[in-house]
Amino acid sequence: xxxxxxxxxxxxxxxxxxxxxxxxxxxxxxQQWEKLRYNWENPIDSxxxxxxxxxxxxxxxxxxxxxxxxTLFSRKNDEEPMQKEKSISPSEDTAELEQFSALVHYAATVxxxxxQFLNQLxxxxxxxxxxxxxxxxxxxxxxFFDEHLRFFLQRFPDTYLVLYRPxxxxxxxxxEVESILISPTDVWCITFLEDYDLSVFVGSNQKxxxxxxxxxxxxxxxxxxxxxxxEKIVKNIFQLYDIELPVHKVILSRNGFIDxxxxxxxxxxxxxxxxxxxxxSLRGLRSPLKSIQLKAAKALxxxxxxxxxxxxxxEESEENERNLY
Numbered sequence: 001x002x003x004x005x006x007x008x009x010x011x012x013x014x015x016x017x018x019x020x021x022x023x024x025x026x027x028x029x030x031q032q033w034e035k036l037r038y039n040w041e042n043p044i045d046s047x048x049x050x051x052x053x054x055x056x057x058x059x060x061x062x063x064x065x066x067x068x069x070x071t072l073f074s075r076k077n078d079e080e081p082m083q084k085e086k087s088i089s090p091s092e093d094t095a096e097l098e099q100f101s102a103l104v105h106y107a108a109t110v111x112x113x114x115x116q117f118l119n120q121l122x123x124x125x126x127x128x129x130x131x132x133x134x135x136x137x138x139x140x141x142x143x144f145f146d147e148h149l150r151f152f153l154q155r156f157p158d159t160y161l162v163l164y165r166p167x168x169x170x171x172x173x174x175x176e177v178e179s180i181l182i183s184p185t186d187v188w189c190i191t192f193l194e195d196y197d198l199s200v201f202v203g204s205n206q207k208x209x210x211x212x213x214x215x216x217x218x219x220x221x222x223x224x225x226x227x228x229x230x231e232k233i234v235k236n237i238f239q240l241y242d243i244e245l246p247v248h249k250v251i252l253s254r255n256g257f258i259d260x261x262x263x264x265x266x267x268x269x270x271x272x273x274x275x276x277x278x279x280x281s282l283r284g285l286r287s288p289l290k291s292i293q294l295k296a297a298k299a300l301x302x303x304x305x306x307x308x309x310x311x312x313x314x315e316e317s318e319e320n321e322r323n324l325y
Contacts (some may be wrong), residue, residue: 023289168305178227
């Protein structure tokens, strides 16, 4: 399951510490899947078997909330990335109780259980991608049903980091770009190009492309404009941070065809004819999270815009602390 490290301009746990949360998510996912499957296979042994069973991702004592926040933000910024990850103990992890419902008894087969688990994880990821210990953002509910976002999060391995239509703040200007997929070895700037099944997208170097299908013929804005903007921003940021990772620019049509005999250099056109091969090659990558990958993610997150408000419980904690003096 790909990890959603940035969703548009929402506050995200990964901005807080990109060197900790990716590995933490993989560990939590594995632990909860094993627990869920055991309860499903051994309902008699399960302590709780109901549609509202609570699965705890992290239990922390609330009174230590402020202390943990202060500890987190007092860390030295010049530590090596992998040292940062190792320096965080479980007691310094999320101070909240992270939960989701485990509808164990509704799964008829283990495959049903897996899909159910992925759907619940999807909702859980949206929570991590729209809040931190201090801040929270108001998420557009359409993302719960966003098929492209679900494609990234449910079809790729845990080691893929996703920035979904992030908004960068560059020279005081907000710029929304296409989705960015960071694997341990490559970065993919992906522009979706989809319409009715078997639609044909006629490419050119003009401002507009033509879309043809059995229903209609119409024009769309040349997708290379947005793709080029995304690639340029990513490469410029990587250059500032001396990050060397291959950056690929992809126009992706999973259910249609792209007719562009002589596309510009540096763009990869993926349509119904070669989609499965491309997708299988990405999914087949067997590599753990890498330091250079996390550095690349941090560099991009550093330039992302964040719109959020402070959590109510944080305001209360600060108020209580002031009343002690």
